[in-house]
Amino acid sequence: MRRFCERAQAVLSGGCLALTLISPGLGVSIAQADEPNPAAPLPGSELDLPPEVIEASPVLQRWLEEVPDVGAEIRQDPSFHTRLRLGYSQLNGVDGFYLGVEDVFAGETALTVSADYRQNGDREAYGADLQYYLLPLGNTVNLAPVVGYRHVELDDFSQDGVNLGLQVRIVPSRTAGADLTLSQTWVAPFSDSRVSLTEVGLGYAVTGKLRVSTDFQWQSSPQQHDRRVGIGLEWMP
Known part of the structure; x- marks a missing residue:
């Protein structure tokens, strides 16, 4: 037994x-x-790498801890960047200049802030806007409602107040190498003297930080119609 x-x-x-x-x-x-x-063996310990190489690489440490969702990160990583702008503008044949900042991100949200100032002769235009992008920031095409404040001057009168509208952005290059922006807003949209602002902007990168941009703007009010053309440089911090 x-x-x-x-x-x-x-x-x-x-x-x-x-x-x-x-x-x-x-x-x-x-x-x-x-x-x-x-x-x-622990995950990643089978890699034949010196410890100092792993310690010096945050990306490698992150992948050893957990494999990230690369697809989701690509969708959420912005395809456009914050830009500082300075350039020449012409309004109805009058020379001038503009300066501003575009798409300052509010943390890691889809909300951005833009502001600009333009002067042509004795006519000024300035304002600041909020844009909230409705689609993932990594998309080639995005859509954003616009709300802000704007002051515009025309030959016969000036108008200021709430600026409301919509912006469409097309970014064929994720590295901000090129993009196209279309926007339509109205200053003081609920008044009889509201001003319509239609703008088309093009940007193209010449280096990793510097871009050349052009924009065309049409101002329309019950009293008159104006056209503004601008060309300048954009710096991406």
Whole structure:
């Protein structure tokens, strides 16, 4: 009996399956061990890399801890950047200049802030707007409602107040190498003397930080219609 029991005791596959025959009268006991082998290597430890290489690479450390969702990051990583703008403008044949900042991100949200100032002769235009992008920031095409404040001057009168509208942005290059922006807004939209602002902007990168941009703007009010053309430089911090 003793010899029979000793031959019936076995441990297979390093402890993964244990088969024990206690005695002919008591039957068979089978245990499946699901717990991992404590001697198994930790994730990433099989990489033949010096410890200092891993410590010097935040990206490698992150991938060793958890494989990121690269597709989701691409969709959320903005395809456009904050830009500082300075350039020449012409309004109805009158020379001038403009300066401003575009798309300052509010943290990691889809909300951005833009502001600008333009002067042509004795006529000024300035304002600040909020844009909230409705689609993932990494999209090639995006749509954003615009709300802000704007002051515009025409030959016969000036108008200021709430600026409401919509912006469409097309970014064929994720590195901000080129983009096209279309916007339509109205200054003091609920008044009889509201001013319509239609703008088309083009930007093209000449270096990793510097871009050349052009914009065309049409101002329309019940009293008159104006056209503004601008060309300048954009710096991406």
